[in-house]
Amino acid sequence: MKTTIRNYETLYIVDSTLTDEQISPIIDKYSNLVTEQGGEVQAHAKWDKRRLAYEIKGKREGTYILMYFTGEPAVEKELDRVFRISDEIIRHIILRVEPERIDTSYVDRAQAKAAQETQAEEAAVSSEETVEEAPAAEAEPAKEETEAPAAEEESVQTEESKQEEPNEE
Numbered sequence: 001m002k003t004t005i006r007n008y009e010t011l012y013i014v015d016s017t018l019t020d021e022q023i024s025p026i027i028d029k030y031s032n033l034v035t036e037q038g039g040e041v042q043a044h045a046k047w048d049k050r051r052l053a054y055e056i057k058g059k060r061e062g063t064y065i066l067m068y069f070t071g072e073p074a075v076e077k078e079l080d081r082v083f084r085i086s087d088e089i090i091r092h093i094i095l096r097v098e099p100e101r102i103d104t105s106y107v108d109r110a111q112a113k114a115a116q117e118t119q120a121e122e123a124a125v126s127s128e129e130t131v132e133e134a135p136a137a138e139a140e141p142a143k144e145e146t147e148a149p150a151a152e153e154e155s156v157q158t159e160e161s162k163q164e165e166p167n168e169e
Contacts, residue, residue, distance in 0.1 A: 007070050007099050012083060012092035013062035016049045026088055027065055030079065037078050039071025052090075062090050068097075 014026055023046060031041045047064040056062075069075070076094055083092040 003072055005070055005072060006076075007097050008068070008076055008094055009097045010067050010069070010079065010092065010094040012065050012067075013052075013056075013090040014065065014088055015059060015090065016061035016063050018063065018088075020046075023063060023065070027067075030067065030082070033079060033082060034067075034069045034071060034075055037071065037075040039069050039075040042068040042070060044068070056090050059090055
């Protein structure tokens with residue numbers, strides 16, 4: 001019997017009140033389910049919180065998770081069955097996609113954003129050390145700025161006095 005391997009894309013929504021530490025096991029749970037059933041997860045990413053179009057199960061917001069996987073139709077059916085009975089999933093959809101239509105740019109953007117947030121946190125920690133030095137450095141340019149307008153006023157006064165002198169003769 002010939003097995004048919006197909007490409008799938010699934011998007012599921014979990015409660016927005018869950019933290020990243022609580023969402024990671026959920027993502028792992030469904031990724032492991034796909035691999036246990038003989039499928040292969042190509043990519044997955046957690047999107048931001050988004051406002052739902054309408055209230056679902058008493059929730060107005062949800063965290064979206066996108067996953068691309070390959071497998072037999074039985075893998076898709078089992079994943080759909082588990083999504084339906086899981087309390088942590090607010091809503092889900094599983095789509096069969098053609099290989100040339102797989103767009104992992106959403107996954108790449110989500111991973112890039114997560115990397116940027118990590119770098120921003122690291123930069124914030126290192127900038128806290130330099131914040132103490134920064135006020136002293138900022139005070140010096142402020143003095144220069146106050147001196148610069150005074151110099152401009154002097155040059156304006158000398159130009160006016162030059163213009164007045166020829167009139168006096």
